[in-house]
Amino acid sequence: MKKEPLRFNKDGKFKIMLIGDLHEYYDMKSDNAAAKVDDTLNLLTKAVNELKPDLVIYLGDNARAATESQMRSIISRITYPVSVNEIPFDLVFGNHDRECEVPLETQLKLYQEHENCYAFNADDSISGCGNHNIVIKSHDGEKDMFNLWLIDSHNLYEDSSRSYYDVVHEDQLEWYKKTAKELAEKNGGKPIPSLVFQHIPVPEEYELLREAKPHERLDSVQGHKTYSDKYYVLKPQVEGYLGEAPAVPDFNGGEFAAWKEAGDVLGAFFGHDHMNDFVGFVDGIMLGQCKTASFRVYTDGCRPGVRTITLDENNIENVQTKMYHFKDFGLKSKSLDPYMRHVTDRQDMKLKVYGTAIGTVAAVTAAAVAVNKVSKAKKKK
Ligand SMILES: [Fe+2]
Ligand SMILES: [Fe+2]
Structure with missing residues (x-):
């Protein structure tokens, strides 16, 4: 079904809301599940109602099920707060989305059963599922103003001695470069300002961190795999919270370098690390984490949340972003005990x-x- 193109609003703004790592699944009986689902859905409902996004993006590790009908019902559950308000949504898949019996291609079709789903697979011949881009038009619909890349960052790497997590593959990067070039050609040779959304962060996130001094050890995190010989804290100019080691691939697949070469990417946003919500710049490109919005997974007390990104067609390179945590909305958790609420x-x-x-x-x-x-x-x- 052909979708209405996304457009900036009359005031020149366009707001994206990110929902990370829901890990929603079928079981509603064990482990205080109903209260956790209630907390999660209350967060999503409140966030959608108060923040009024123009587009919602699910950042991967979204859902898990044993059968197609279970998956259909879980997808309906996690998209309901968005769909009931007729807000367009898009998504990327995460590593855990492929650890279930329902193949990604089927999951994508189930999401697409919702009229407000903008996700699709741009090219069946390239690696992964659901790689695509969507353009946001100017408020009058005349001009392609902004572009969003939604990229599949896969699961584990085939050779575990080289890397634990996979990287975005070369054929995906070739598709990205070719498509970015086509967009630039249509734009009089100038790259269209873009953001990237994918589940697993790029290794360049470690450039937002510095090694912790001995007295900072308790406030630091030990690096992941290749980086595990050091403890890290955020560099002073980086905003937000570092709650765990960024779990990035152990070698660099060249994705960040491809963004720099194409010259269109202003920033990239990731999920995967449930507790992190920092944002900073590497070589002029904004790298931002969005922590989980779920109470069903390891998380950070009362701080699951969503991230907004606000674009302005009158100041197109000015990308504003902010995290909103569960407790910021004045919500009270049903699943956490009074101690963990605080x-x-x-x-x-x-x-x-x-x-x-x-x-x-x-x-x-x-x-x-x-x-x-x-x-x-x-x-x-
Ligand atoms: Fe996750
Ligand atoms: Fe993940």
Whole structure:
């Protein structure tokens, strides 16, 4: 079905809302599932109603099911808050989306059963599922103003001795370069400003981090795989939160270099790392994380959230982005206990580490006092 082209609003703005790592699945009985689903759907509903996005993008690790009919119902569940408001949505697939019995091609068709789904597969001959781009037209519909790339970043790499996670493949990059060139040609030879959306981040995210000093160790994260010999914190100019190591591929597939060469990409946004929501610039390109919006997965206390990206056709290179967490909407969790409603998982972990350290010091001190008392008592004899 032919979709209405996306357009900037009359005020020149266009707002995208990102939903990361829902990991929604069929089981509604075990592990406090109903309360967790309620929390997640309340977040999505509130976010859609308050933020009023023009487009919603699901950033991968969206859904898991054993059968096609289960998958249909899960997709309906996670897209309902968006569809009921007739807001267009798009999506990329994540590594866990392929760890279920329903193939990606079938999942894509199930999403496409929803009239407001803009996802499709641009080229069946290239790697992955659902690679495509969509253009946003000027408010009067006359001009192609902005472009969005939605890229499949796959799952694990075929040779685990070289990398744990896969990279975006060469044939995808060739498709990207060819399509970006065609768009630029239609635009009088000038690249169309673009953003990239994909599940697994590019290795360049580590350029937003610096090695932690010894006294910062408790506030740092240990790098992932290739980067695991160091602990990291965010560089000062990077905004947001680093809750875990960016789980990037262990070698560079050249995607970031391809963006620089084509000259169209202003920024790229990723999911995959459920606790991270930082954003910063590498070589002038904005790299942003969106943390999970779900209470069904490992997360960060009361801080699952969504990210908005606001574009302005009158100032096209000015991309504004902001995270909105569950607690920012004034929502109260049904699934978290009162303690976890007030701390994040990272804070909880740190408190435990401190608690253990204090406990150990107290135990050592008590033991020393006891030994001292015994030796004094012995001396008295
Ligand atoms: Fe995930
Ligand atoms: Fe993932």
